[in-house]
Amino acid sequence: MVRILFRHGFGYLVNQLGLGHLVPFHWGLLGHPRRARPYTQAEHLLLAFEELGATFIKLGQILSTRSDLLPPDFITELSKLQDAVPPEPIALIEAQIAQELGGPARALFASFDSDPLGSASIGQVHAATLVTGEEVVVKVQRPGVAQLVEADLAVLMDFARLAQARTVWGQIYDLPGMVEEFAWTLRAELDYIREGRNAERIGRNFTQEPSIQVPTIYWKYTTRRVLTMERIGGIKINDIPALEAAGIDRHELAVTGVRIVLKMVLEDGFFHADPHPGNFLVKPGPSIGLLDYGLIGVLDERTRQNLLYLFLAVVDQDIDGVIDRLSALGIVGTASQFERLRRDTEHLISLYWGLPLKEVDVQGMLAEFLATARRHRLTVPSHLALTSKTLSMHEGLARQLDPGFNAADVLGPYARELALRTYLPQYWVRRVLPAMRDLSQLAVTLPRRADRLLGQVERGNVSISVRVQETEHVLDSLNRMVNRLILGILAGAFTIGIALLLQIYRAAGIERVVRWLLGAGFAAVGALGAWLIYAIFRRGHH
Known part of the structure; x- marks a missing residue:
């Protein structure tokens, strides 16, 4: 890993971490592919991650969502990372299936295609037919990939700790914490049972929505390393000629896609966070088939509500509202940092002041807010960065379908409609009932807890520590106060x-x-x- 970083122009980083002695001199000069235009630093990082393999490709994809951490050119390059590698030999895949499902693939399935539909660094997908006749796809994890990922994560954690101890930027950001969070995300992707449950949960959230199709999971043929699901057909969402030939209204499809992601983010708080074109298949209607549930974003109710009012503040060009909601969403910084953020936000919103709603680039503004937060070294929660990236990618897909599309046309009315629901009685019943349960439990337990506390006080088991500065002055004031109290x-x-x-x-x-x-x-x-x-x-x- 050190040698690859050194060869791609990150020798200064290696030296900052105190690891330069691990790299022979010639590694910094030889073995680099030449081209007419010099590689940028961002392109070098992309090449290094591709060479380092599965874990670092996933890391690059996650980092591409963090415009609060990296400059725009790095975000652009890392967004190009494609998790596609040559497939494993079919013999190894069949051995993995036999180990996980307890029998050979040829016996478990009526048919099993030995040529994969797709191959990624963690697993590959094969078409198959169940003995009961259903057409399915079988996602099989590469043998040994879990052990490789754990080894890479250990190296990443060592690098993070070194950077935190030896560099200024490592001290600004909680790098070990970021690696731990990335490790949790990657381990979740390695668990295909979790992925199947993710799919089922999104399916339940859209039971009344014909505009989205979620594949059925066949649990009899699913384990942590093998996932069997319904095969969904359709046209790839960015295949414009095929969509035109099928007579699908591209504007309506763009609106449908954005409304789907807004529902997942603002209503359900459980959203598909890997919206690249290969994960969306379109049928006339239009309806969208959603694939690959490994990367999921989760938002609690308070975060969803703050996001909702942030969007409304952006649409209404309310600067104070934007700053208040960014703070409520957990963006951490000093008062002076927030003041600078406020000035930049005021300048940004002034660019759109007075424009019709359809001309307001909402997602572009949100991305600029995160970039501004990076410039001012404000700490942005990872789930907020992932949400922003997901929304931006959906808007990008919508604009591929309809170049004149603007998310504000959908977001503004949708957010206002959703905000109005918070005034309905059923909303308050849902909010108040948990609070009443908490209060009733407190009413039952408080006397007992107070009695235990008083008992400990009587037995002398409770001590109070008070730190007093300027003791004599304080005691003198206390003495006069007590005298007056007695009088x-x-x-x-x-x-x-x-x-x-x-x-x-x-x-x-x-x-x-x-x-x-x-x-x-x-x-x-x-x-x-x-x-x-x-x-x-x-x-x-x-």
């Missing part, structure tokens, strides 16, 4: 006592002189109270 309590007690005695003596017909003495005492207590009030106000002014 106030005594004055109050005397006042109540004298008032009660006056009532008693009046009722008993006691001599006037006694009542006069009690009245004098009452006046004295009143004077003491007045002095306390004066002292407190005088102290407050100082």
